[in-house]
Amino acid sequence: MVIHGREPDWSYVARSVVKVLTVTAALLLTLTVGERALEVFVDVGDRTAQVYGTAARIANPDKRLSHGYTHSGRLPVTTFTMRGEPRRAGPSDGTTEYKIVEGLFGTVQAPLLDGPSGSLADAIDSVEAKPGDGRARATLDGLPPTLVGVGVVEFAHKMTTEQLVAFGRRHKICGGDDVAYIYEPSFYDDSSDPSSLNAIVWNRDMTREDDWAEFAYQCETEPERALAEFRRWVGLLDENDDLEEFELAYGSLKGAADEGVTYGLVFDRWKLADLRKLLDDPDVGTIHLADVAFDLDTWTG
Structure with missing residues (x-):
């Protein structure tokens, strides 16, 4: 008795593989973003202050930068705000507000805190x-x-x-x-x-x-x-x-x-x-x- 097998529908197989890979990639991205989002909402405020607030003080010794505070808005973005005055020998002329903004994927923006002048x-x-x-x-x-x-x-x-x-x-x-x-x-x-x-x-x-x-x-x-x-x-x-x-x-x-x-x-x-x-x-x-x-x-x- 001879059994004749049907030729597989290779286009269907290819579509199925693509779907599996797409779903797997989406799940991995969701897990990565979820982990990052969890860090943002649970710990990033403290970590932004500890890492980037301190880095700003290290890199800008020409300023007396105060201790700051964090704020997380509706978007997964954390803002750390400090005030600072120029490090001069005489009396202060007032302070300036500086912001460090950390985005969802860890990118940081810190205008005017890129170094001393x-x-x-x-x-x-x-x-x-x-x-x-x-x-x-x-x-x-x-x-x-x-x-x-x-x-x-x-x-x-x-x-x-x-x-x-x-x-x-x-x-x-x-x-x-x-x-x-x-x-x-x-x-x-x-x-x-x-x-x-x-x-x-x-x-x-x-x-x-x-x-x-x-x-x-x-x-x-x-x-x-x-x-x-x-x-x-x-x-x-x-x-x-x-x-x-x-x-x-x-x-x-x-x-x-x-x-x-x-x-x-x-x-x-x-x-x-x-x-x-x-x-x-x-x-x-x-x-x-x-x-x-x-x-x-x-x-x-």
């Missing part, structure tokens, strides 16, 4: 770019020692945490909101991708979003706590986090956390008399002064 930006960019030429001493000697200034102390060499603690003890430098640590200088190279990266400037207060939480600096040993907090923050990052708006890169941040050295200090309203003394320390290469003003606390006190 002005004289403090120039001072930070000078770290490791220009050797000390003695002009800092002449500049400080020519100004009244009672003035306060904003700028950068550039070290003569990379400083480990232990060396930085010893430096602070020698000069009675307490950790506080008036000092930040340059863990990586800014980077420019037209032949690389990206062609530029902002300096990594860190203060332990940058990750704190709760104004009521208990918080205290550790005076001379603050560099140890600051580096530990920076490493903890870098550990929160994912390689896919969109840091491009801040001209930061995961690899650079990870490298700085692993190396754990400091290239300089960004100082905020330090007395010029105290800065002048630092130039006599062989660990100090030079001082880049960005702004000076009268110390109003002294005049009104």
Whole structure:
């Protein structure tokens, strides 16, 4: 007995396969979007603040950026809002509102938070770019020692945490909101991708979003706590986090956390008399002064 099989309807088979693949792709997309949407509505507000709010402060040391707040609208978009003022030696001229917007797929927009500008930006960019030429001493000697200034102390060499603690003890430098640590200088190279990266400037207060939480600096040993907090923050990052708006890169941040050295200090309203003394320390290469003003606390006190 011979059984004659029917030729399969290959067009029907092809349509069925296409339907299966289409449904499978749709399910995978739904799961991916659903997972992302769950993150958006459950956790993204906190994570936007922790990752992108902190990144904005790292990349913009020319601004005193406040702790912020998040808002999720009807669309799966989260907005993190901060206020900030220029980091100048004199009194504030008022604050500006800055917004960081994270979309459904993790893309970030942060207008005017792509890096520092002005004289403090120039001072930070000078770290490791220009050797000390003695002009800092002449500049400080020519100004009244009672003035306060904003700028950068550039070290003569990379400083480990232990060396930085010893430096602070020698000069009675307490950790506080008036000092930040340059863990990586800014980077420019037209032949690389990206062609530029902002300096990594860190203060332990940058990750704190709760104004009521208990918080205290550790005076001379603050560099140890600051580096530990920076490493903890870098550990929160994912390689896919969109840091491009801040001209930061995961690899650079990870490298700085692993190396754990400091290239300089960004100082905020330090007395010029105290800065002048630092130039006599062989660990100090030079001082880049960005702004000076009268110390109003002294005049009104």
